[in-house]
Amino acid sequence: MNSHRTLAMKHVAAAAIALFLIIHSPSQTDARILKNSPSTLVESVCKNALNYSDCVSALESDPQTPSASDLKALAKIAFAIAVTNTTNGKDYIAKMAKDSSTATSLVPALKQCVSDYESAVVSFDSAKVELDEDVMSANYDAxxxxxxxxxxxxxxxxxxxxxxxxxxxxxxxxxFSNIGYVITDMLES
Structure with missing residues (x-):
């Protein structure tokens, strides 16, 4: 009977250890939450942006974002995304302005938008370069x-x-202007 009691105790001990490991190991859900959570760096920027969730989504659209080691690296990534996004927007609007199905009363406004977007691309590009030279100028350009x-x-x-x-x-x-402004403002502080 003692051997049955010893065997039962071993089973209880094994079950207790298994239960402990199950309770204290991260679940797949926890792992997904951790993986999908924004980095502390992204969080620190986006909590000061106009729209937190859109800021996080925008920054995390670049696979380099998780490897950004500091604000300056994140700023360079943000400005690179901004240049690409704004250039694509300019191309879209230019195509719309040339489309024969576009209302003629809209075409001058669209052409103005193309010019505005060209200026925005130059500003984002300048801001990216100025990060290494003059953060205050980068802030202005953002x-x-x-x-x-x-x-x-x-x-x-x-x-x-x-x-x-x-x-x-x-x-x-x-x-992206707001994100760039927030990051460069944080760099100035």
Whole structure:
């Protein structure tokens, strides 16, 4: 009977150890949560941005973001994404302006938007270069890029026509402008 009791105790001990390991090991859900959580660096920037979740999504759209070791590295990634995004937006708007199905009353506003987006690309590019030379100038250029989107929006509003696809692109130029401004402001501090 003693051997049965010893065997039972061993089974209880094994079950207790197994239960302990199950309780204290990270679950797949926990691992997914950790993997999908923004880095501390991204979080510190995005909590100061206009829209936290859009900021996180925008920054994490680049696979290099998790490897950013400091604010300057993250700023370079953000400005590179901004240049690509804004260039794609400019190309989209230029194509729309040339499309024969576009309302003729909208074409001048779209051409103004193309010019505004060209300015925004230059501002984002300048900001990226200035990170190594003059952070205050990078901060100014990041903000100026957003002014280009506001100018485009004003041109669109003058037509009294709603163009959601361009408004969405303006939103993202403004978002990247804000992200760049927040990061460079943090670098200045």
């Amino acid at each position: 903000k100026a890029a957003g002014d280009s989107a506001v100018s485009c929006e004003t041109s669109l509003n003058s037509t009294r026509l709603d163009v959601p696809s361009v408004r969405a692109r303006n939103y993202y130029v403004n978002l």
